[in-house]
Amino acid sequence: MSRSNKNSHADGSLLATLGRLFLRDCKHHLRKQSDILNPICFFVIICSLFPLGLSADRELLNTIGGGIIWVSVLLSLMMGLNQLFRDDYEAGVLEQFLFTHTSLTQVVLAKIAAYWCLSALPMIILSPIVGTAYHLTGDQIWVLVIGLALGSPTLALLGSIGSALTLNLKNGGVLLAILILPLFAPVLIFGAGMVNAIHIGLPVNAQLSVLGALMFGSLSLAPFATSFALKNSLDY
Amino acid sequence: MNVLLKFYHRLGSPREFYEISGSLIPWFGTISLILILTGSYLGLVVAPADYQQGESYRIIYVHVPSAWLSMLIYTVLAVSAMIGLIWRMKMAYVVMICSAAPGAWFTLVALITGSLWGKPMWGTWWQWDARLTSELLLLFLYIGIIALYNSFYERHLAEKSAAILAVVGVINLPIIHYSVEWWNTLHQGSTVIRSDGPSMDVRMLWPLLIMAVGFNFYYGLILMLRARNQVLIQEARNSWVAELVVNKGQAS
Amino acid sequence: MTPKQKSRMRLVLLVLAGLGITSLLALNAFRSNLMYFLTPAEMVAGDYPEQGMYRLGGMVVEGSINRLENGITVEFDLTDYEQTITVRYTGILPDLFREGQGIVAHGRIENQLFTAEEVLAKHDESYMAPEVAEAMKNVDMSKAIPASATKIPAGTTL
Numbered sequence: 001m002s003r004s005n006k007n008s009h010a011d012g013s014l015l016a017t018l019g020r021l022f023l024r025d026c027k028h029h030l031r032k033q034s035d036i037l038n039p040i041c042f043f044v045i046i047c048s049l050f051p052l053g054l055s056a057d058r059e060l061l062n063t064i065g066g067g068i069i070w071v072s073v074l075l076s077l078m079m080g081l082n083q084l085f086r087d088d089y090e091a092g093v094l095e096q097f098l099f100t101h102t103s104l105t106q107v108v109l110a111k112i113a114a115y116w117c118l119s120a121l122p123m124i125i126l127s128p129i130v131g132t133a134y135h136l137t138g139d140q141i142w143v144l145v146i147g148l149a150l151g152s153p154t155l156a157l158l159g160s161i162g163s164a165l166t167l168n169l170k171n172g173g174v175l176l177a178i179l180i181l182p183l184f185a186p187v188l189i190f191g192a193g194m195v196n197a198i199h200i201g202l203p204v205n206a207q208l209s210v211l212g213a214l215m216f217g218s219l220s221l222a223p224f225a226t227s228f229a230l231k232n233s234l235d236y
Numbered sequence: 237m238n239v240l241l242k243f244y245h246r247l248g249s250p251r252e253f254y255e256i257s258g259s260l261i262p263w264f265g266t267i268s269l270i271l272i273l274t275g276s277y278l279g280l281v282v283a284p285a286d287y288q289q290g291e292s293y294r295i296i297y298v299h300v301p302s303a304w305l306s307m308l309i310y311t312v313l314a315v316s317a318m319i320g321l322i323w324r325m326k327m328a329y330v331v332m333i334c335s336a337a338p339g340a341w342f343t344l345v346a347l348i349t350g351s352l353w354g355k356p357m358w359g360t361w362w363q364w365d366a367r368l369t370s371e372l373l374l375l376f377l378y379i380g381i382i383a384l385y386n387s388f389y390e391r392h393l394a395e396k397s398a399a400i401l402a403v404v405g406v407i408n409l410p411i412i413h414y415s416v417e418w419w420n421t422l423h424q425g426s427t428v429i430r431s432d433g434p435s436m437d438v439r440m441l442w443p444l445l446i447m448a449v450g451f452n453f454y455y456g457l458i459l460m461l462r463a464r465n466q467v468l469i470q471e472a473r474n475s476w477v478a479e480l481v482v483n484k485g486q487a488s
Numbered sequence: 489m490t491p492k493q494k495s496r497m498r499l500v501l502l503v504l505a506g507l508g509i510t511s512l513l514a515l516n517a518f519r520s521n522l523m524y525f526l527t528p529a530e531m532v533a534g535d536y537p538e539q540g541m542y543r544l545g546g547m548v549v550e551g552s553i554n555r556l557e558n559g560i561t562v563e564f565d566l567t568d569y570e571q572t573i574t575v576r577y578t579g580i581l582p583d584l585f586r587e588g589q590g591i592v593a594h595g596r597i598e599n600q601l602f603t604a605e606e607v608l609a610k611h612d613e614s615y616m617a618p619e620v621a622e623a624m625k626n627v628d629m630s631k632a633i634p635a636s637a638t639k640i641p642a643g644t645t646l
Binding site: 284285286288289292293295343356357359360361369422424425426427435436437439440 | 491614615618
């Protein structure tokens, strides 16, 4: 792998390198299926616990449904984030990347993309089913899915910063939550707000724009912050 | 300019910082005490009651300076984090980490006094509007920085990690300040910092400004006290600290 | 340019493009109002359905406060100087609640009547001594423009 990455700066191979790294990460995740399945099961389980704990009142579930699904996605994604770089870190692969001058930003981007495809995407696909169980209307489910699609990349990108910062800490899990959940708050506010707004007939353009802005903003900046944090954690 | 640069370099050395701050501390202490006492007297006794809120508005003299300071301290923290990351200046990290706890406290004071003010005036202790929520997030950010810093054994890792988080968190500052303009919030707009001048009676405004300056000096004082301790801990193996301790011991 | 510079250049351009899109979207978001509350005019224009809770913000119309017989239920008109909606509220009102005051009510609308579950007073950002406020009111009177009749300029917080 190191040989092929050495000339990654050659013309046009930026995307090719990214693609190879992406496939590598996907394969890695697919081999360790608990990595992907656990957060998804977690997501479905918390979503089904709320109606049990509260009540099955139709109007109540409709009001809180959007928020609960969003919070569950947030928490489930965060669980997986703890593992985002850990396997590669412990196997020494991250150091290999550094020694072979592979751009860590690319590594980060590929990892986030693979993580998003295998963790966030299944949750987005499941969300209409969960939404129906919360008696969300058709409009609300649409807005929920679109919101999750726009918001979850931001979550993964921002979360990767926290994941990189807590990489070489033994008890990183709780700390990771303290670091990144506040950063997740804006996404949650606009994403869940949208589900409620559409229900009472308010326009949701503004929220969509904010979610889009957050996504592009974090897409252009977060990979650099993450790779910088990774280098720091590797003490490079 | 040259003098300033020289001063900057002197402050950059832990030992020089320790000496300079030692001579500044009594000044900062006295000035902040005088200003806060004067401000409190003018604000609580001399300033007239408000035409709408009566006497209750006087909590502004604690609330607003704390809220300003919560943002100012974060700015200081983030700028020093940047300086630390770019120029690898030792003292920058000291300033950064020593600012985090005071910042968190002032944010908490702003939130609590705001809550106490909100109950009688708005009719609620807490509302999830943009200003209040973003200020709460600022508190979480401070806590995150402190928690991250404290969870590393190696200081250089702790410093850099906390600095990265601090820089990422800067995005929250404009959101707090402009939240009242961008959104229809329950919290009112800015009174003092606005394009057409402060919309406040002069007799009410002066005590507020005096309090704000006093609070700033108090922060400076706390920062120096904390930074001096931090410097001593970090430089414990250097000869000047040893000399200092020995001399202090002999003097007493 | 060496290949390395070229790829770095491309990266910088990509990041700049990303930030450009970000600011465009952000500007678009701030042009449309991200509302904490609706105004009566928005409410009437939007023809909002009767399910769901809203926050409604506006000024309490002078002389419209009407205490019902049970003693704790209040009815008053809320206006943004374009439309007026009657609000009914049972409970303790905040200190600042009075005629001409900006308030935010949280509740639902039924048959043109807004039933609030919570009423919050919004205070403005100006602080004045009572005698100054009185003096300013007199100046307004002498110009024969009732303060309440002037339309609120856009951007003023109620």
